[in-house]
Amino acid sequence: MAAISGKYMKSGTARKQTDITAFTDPAQSISGSRRKKVFQALTFSLFRVAAIINGIALFIIVYFMVARGWRAITWTFLTQPPMDSMTKGGILPCIVGTLCLSVGAIITAMPVGIASAVYLNEYARPGSTLRLIRLGINNLAGVPSVVFGLFGLAFFVVILKMGVSIIAGALTLGAMSLPVIIGATEEALKAVPDTYREASLGLGATKWQTIWRVVLPSALPGILTGAILGISRAAGETAPIMFTGAVFFTPILPTSIFDEVMALPYHIYVLATAGTEIEATRHLQYGTALVLIALVLGMNLIAIIYRSRLRRRMQ
Amino acid sequence: MDKHFKITSKNLNFFYGEFQALHDISLDFYERQVTALIGPSGCGKSTFLRCLNRMNDLIPRTRVEGKVMIEDQDMYASSLDVVMLRRRVGMVFQKPNPFPKSIYDNVAYGLIVNGIKDKTYVAWRVEESIKQAALWDEVKDRLHESALGLSGGQQQRLCIARALAIKPEVVLMDEPASALDPLATQKIEELIHNLKELYTIIIVTHNMQQAARVSDITAFFYIGKLIETGETDNIFTRPSLKQTEDYITGRFG
Numbered sequence: 001m002a003a004i005s006g007k008y009m010k011s012g013t014a015r016k017q018t019d020i021t022a023f024t025d026p027a028q029s030i031s032g033s034r035r036k037k038v039f040q041a042l043t044f045s046l047f048r049v050a051a052i053i054n055g056i057a058l059f060i061i062v063y064f065m066v067a068r069g070w071r072a073i074t075w076t077f078l079t080q081p082p083m084d085s086m087t088k089g090g091i092l093p094c095i096v097g098t099l100c101l102s103v104g105a106i107i108t109a110m111p112v113g114i115a116s117a118v119y120l121n122e123y124a125r126p127g128s129t130l131r132l133i134r135l136g137i138n139n140l141a142g143v144p145s146v147v148f149g150l151f152g153l154a155f156f157v158v159i160l161k162m163g164v165s166i167i168a169g170a171l172t173l174g175a176m177s178l179p180v181i182i183g184a185t186e187e188a189l190k191a192v193p194d195t196y197r198e199a200s201l202g203l204g205a206t207k208w209q210t211i212w213r214v215v216l217p218s219a220l221p222g223i224l225t226g227a228i229l230g231i232s233r234a235a236g237e238t239a240p241i242m243f244t245g246a247v248f249f250t251p252i253l254p255t256s257i258f259d260e261v262m263a264l265p266y267h268i269y270v271l272a273t274a275g276t277e278i279e280a281t282r283h284l285q286y287g288t289a290l291v292l293i294a295l296v297l298g299m300n301l302i303a304i305i306y307r308s309r310l311r312r313r314m315q
Numbered sequence: 316m317d318k319h320f321k322i323t324s325k326n327l328n329f330f331y332g333e334f335q336a337l338h339d340i341s342l343d344f345y346e347r348q349v350t351a352l353i354g355p356s357g358c359g360k361s362t363f364l365r366c367l368n369r370m371n372d373l374i375p376r377t378r379v380e381g382k383v384m385i386e387d388q389d390m391y392a393s394s395l396d397v398v399m400l401r402r403r404v405g406m407v408f409q410k411p412n413p414f415p416k417s418i419y420d421n422v423a424y425g426l427i428v429n430g431i432k433d434k435t436y437v438a439w440r441v442e443e444s445i446k447q448a449a450l451w452d453e454v455k456d457r458l459h460e461s462a463l464g465l466s467g468g469q470q471q472r473l474c475i476a477r478a479l480a481i482k483p484e485v486v487l488m489d490e491p492a493s494a495l496d497p498l499a500t501q502k503i504e505e506l507i508h509n510l511k512e513l514y515t516i517i518i519v520t521h522n523m524q525q526a527a528r529v530s531d532i533t534a535f536f537y538i539g540k541l542i543e544t545g546e547t548d549n550i551f552t553r554p555s556l557k558q559t560e561d562y563i564t565g566r567f568g
Contacts, residue, residue, distance in 0.1 A: 199406075200424070200428070203405070213424070
């Protein structure tokens with residue numbers, strides 16, 4: 001392999017007479033390598049364009065939201081409930097509602113997700129049971145969000161009699177982000193070197209002590225980032241919460257986990273499709289979207305800062 | 316000289332799935348002596364070492380036949396608590412593997428997981444162990460800094476201190492100096508020499524000179540079989556088998 005690429009390099013760059021004689025038809029091999037070079041340059045340019053488009057997508061979205069929505073962002077907008085059939089006033093109940101649902105989802109889904117991943121990665125013996133569980137989890141990730149919404153309605157709201165409430169909405173969002181949390185946790189656990197596990201067991205630690213004191217702390221930065229990214233993704237969803245936790249309109253802020261709330265994504269949906277003044281409230285819709293994006297990016301930022309602080313402490 | 320056997324293995328066979336990695340190994344280890352296991356790569360010496368604290372239990376689809384006794388206890392008896400066994404038989408690995416914790420917490424770890432809560436005792440044991448591992452002067456002012464900031468040789472001595480903290484009876488060392496530079500290697504070798512006053516040491520090494528320098532007994536392994544064993548001086552000057560002689564003189568392996 002090394003010898004072939006060495007020859008190829010020489011004929012392509014230096015083009016010494018002695019090297020060219022190594023080929024049966026020198027002229028053809030030179031033009032061949034030139035064609036390869038052009039092809040290579042073309043493909044890489046295409047790949048670069050793809051990467052750049054992805055990189056600027058976020059900026060385009062944010063720019064669009066800021067350009068259309070910044071006029072709506074006032075102190076009143078952030079601190080007052082909607083007024084005059086939601087054509088004026090603010091979105092405070094929606095901000096509080098979305099925060100409650102996201103925090104609730106984190107609190108309920110993270111322990112379950114992390115526990116599942118620890119079981120799958122550290123305890124479970126490979127076999128058909130494990131394969132079946134993994135198949136289930138992978139398919140859970142592909143279930144559409146509206147199906148999660150209907151499941152939440154049937155199971156949490158009706159069967160468990162939670163009613164349309166923060167807890168039912170949070171559990172539904174949590175269930176939806178479970179596959180992401182499990183995936184991120186498993187990746188983080190796999191990244192912990194086996195030598196740590198061996199060293200700990202070699203010192204007479206039990207398997208549980210090894211996981212609790214060595215494996216989980218090492219994996220924690222990866223777990224937290226993955227989990228928060230997963231939940232912030234879910235926090236922007238409308239379908240899972242529109243039947244389970246969010247309501248069309250309520251001016252009061254929640255006082256218990258069994259209260260129903262307004263939520264940012266659902267509020268955008270309502271203003272844009274079912275409001276009394278759809279055109280007149282465009283700037284409010286974009287303003288709400290801007291707040292939602294800021295909230296989600298803020299959560300991601302907290303995750304990233306927390307991870308880098310944990311990493312630094314370990315170095 | 317009449318010496319006491321600390322660990323004895325009898326007719327030990329070991330399998331990775333269908334592949335038999337060890338064939339009928341019977342070898343005894345003297346208390347407070349250094350035994351070196353030598354042989355070419357893949358000869359089973361590391362596998363054998365890892366049978367002596369049941370570290371191979373962690374690898375799925377492996378199987379052990381035969382007996383390994385520590386004192387008069389069968390290591391592979393179902394009644395034996397493997398956690399207790401590993402407390403008695405400590406291990407130092409090929410690559411230094413300190414936890415991503417402080418120097419102090421690394422050495423204290425074994426004590427804490429074994430249920431010792433007395434903080435002054437832990438602090439005393441940590442200091443004693445680091446001193447025993449000849450690392451104290453280099454780290455005494457930075458005990459609460461991360462162990463990952465130490466050099467490779469210091470990290471390995473820290474791993475030795477960590478193993479010594481729980482007062483094991485036997486210390487297994489799997490090529491402890493193979494990832495280190497000559498100076499760090501020399502320090503580890505001096506350390507092994509001092510530690511045999513207190514501990515039974517079994518060391519796997521690729522380095523023939525190292526085996527000759529540090530060990531009292533040498534056992535030569537070749538493709539899963541124990542070929543020859545005896546006092547190190549005899550093995551290296553008057554090996555009784557041609558195979559052993561070829562290996563230690565560097566004619567193969």
